[in-house]
Amino acid sequence: MADDPYAALGVAKTASEAEIKKAYRRIAKTDHPDLNDDPAAHDRFKAASAAYDLLKDADQRARFDRGEIDAQGQERPQRRYYRDFSEGAGNPYRTEANYGDFSDVFADLFGDGQGGGQGGPRRGRAGGFGGGGFGGAQGARSFDMRGQDHRYTLEVDFLTAARGGTTRITLPDGHSLDVQIPAGTRDGQTIRLRGKGGPGMGGGGPGDALLAVTVADDPDWRREGDDILTTLPITIDEAVLGAKVEAQTLDGPVKLTVPRGASSGQKLRLRGRGLAGSGGTRGDQHVELRIVMPARVDDELASFMERWREGHAYDPRATPRGGRP
Structure with missing residues (x-):
């Protein structure tokens, strides 16, 4: 595990949130175990994942920069030795020079395994640190600690x-x-x-x-809260005359009614076709229409449009749809 998450991602300490995310995705695309069998790539991906997990959280990043937590997100312990503790004023286990038996200290710190009333110590198993106990001292007790x-x-x-x-x-x-x-x-x-x-x-x-x-x-799906947005291509005749066309949803294809005279950018709503929300309800799907020209404008279409324009010309730039000049 890298001690410097910035180095693991290859970014400076002043990197923005977007730069950090971009750096992680770049590494994931080349070094993910599913994409790269090289053990060195696995190590780089593991280090980058841990680094991104730490730095994408603004609070955790600030605490790391202040030295309060390490690269694994763990609290940094105070540099304090047992002798400092044992000889501290007011410590009931203080001795002058005998450091032979640590059992009472560890029982007080971790609980010695026997229920001694509410909040009382618990008595653990003897010799929990292997063989004759901690440091070879007799009577040392083990403790249980979650991973x-x-x-x-x-x-x-x-x-x-x-x-x-x-x-x-x-x-x-x-x-x-x-x-x-x-x-x-x-x-x-x-x-x-x-x-x-x-x-x-x-x-x-x-x-x-x-x-x-x-x-x-995803190029075809976008999310806004619990709502999703998609784009639906339609033909010129479908836009002019209206039509029923197939649109994709999270639940599969549905028939969608394109209104007569539809324009590119117009949005249609499919209620309840969005994402599952925390309250058990689903958002909506918004389908944005996009008129797509045919691959080739033939003479018949061009001739028709020329005749139509002679008596029906209009300027959408001068008068926005639904607005005023």
Whole structure:
């Protein structure tokens, strides 16, 4: 894991949020385990993912820059040694020079495993640090600690995020895992995989894997909140005469009525065809019409338009549609 997330992404510390995102996507496109079998590429992708996960969060980035957390997002411990603690004023375990038995100190710090009333210590298992206990001292007790959460970034395509689905990821240990993507997943949303993080200590369970989702751009679909926007090409005659045409939605194709006299840029609404919202309702789909000319304007079409223009000429630039001159 890189100690400098900026270096892992190849950006300066003054890089903008957009520059950081662009740098991560560039690395993901070349070094993702699904695209590159080189172990060195896997390491670069792993480091870049952790770096992007840290720096895309403005609060976390600021804390890292101030030195409050490390590159893994963990709190930086104060540089304090046991001797400083043991000889501190007011410490009930203070001794003059005997550092032979640490068991009471660790029992006080971590709980010694026996219920001693509400908030009381718990007594743990003896010899938890292997063999004769911590540092060879007899009577040292073990403690249970949950494993660390591991953070990753997962890029999914727009339709998988919108419709929901399953995507396969490769963890740093080489194991593959199928991840369920909920319908309506947003860019920046976190998916928690319980028990897929770091191993615990003693009787502590493993941590979780936290996947920060990045939704890839799609040329045919755009998102605005829970609404989605698409573009529908139509012909000249469909625009003039009106027509029923097929339009794609997240749920499959539907028939859409193009009104007579439609113009490019005009939007039609399909209610309830958008993304799943937090309240259980769905947004709408807005379909923007775009008139597409035929591949070749033949003599018949040109002749017709010339005759039509002689008696019906108009200037849309002088009088905007729906407005005034």
